[in-house]
Amino acid sequence: MDDDAPDDAFSELKTRELQRWDVAQIAVGTGLAVYAMWVGLLQPGFRKVPLRLQVPYIPASRAQVRNVMALLRGRKGVLVDLGSGDGRIVLEAHRQGFTSAVGYELNPWLVRLARFHAWRAGQHGNVSYRREDLWKVDLTECKNITVFLAPSVLSLLQKKMEAELPDDALVVAGRFPIPDWTPCRTEGHGVDRAWAYNMKAQRQLTPNKMKKSPDGHLEKILKERQTPLE
16 A cells, blocks of 8 residues: 555645535534534523524624613613623623612523623622523513513513503613614614613503503413423
């Protein structure tokens, strides 16, 4: 056997152009790697959530966090972040002077990541991240709410907030506005834009829409989410 054969083959492999089959294998391999990361890190906690309520994890940018905080300037007390992800909104709220900042997140890996970020910032004892279903969170005492969620979820969540939030509550949405609501203020532009909603003003604008959903969608969702977390 020719001892130079392996070297010749390797040299040929390095110099020849990638063929379609090579590209296809690379694409499939990359796709499997991404899927494995989703299953192992991001999917836990979503298996029992209806598909239309599943929100992919996309961390808020610095500009988005800055715009949200600008709309909350002058507010005080407790801040609640629904779908808190890696916890950066909650952490920044504490830095901005809120006496208590709480994040609700269903994905256990993201809850752990948020707690790690708080620990690294030296604030792990000052903020709270809870693995809870946002549809079961009692909002009746919440006056500062932040949400970074998809429009399909916001359209249902707005009904829960309409039913539970007090008149003096302020809701700030990042990345997407809340459907059917009229913002009292906005901050930023494009994908970094944030919208603020005053609940008392909102109820005055749409007095007939602030009660139970006539189509029963919210009630159906809450019924679907009665399964306890694993």
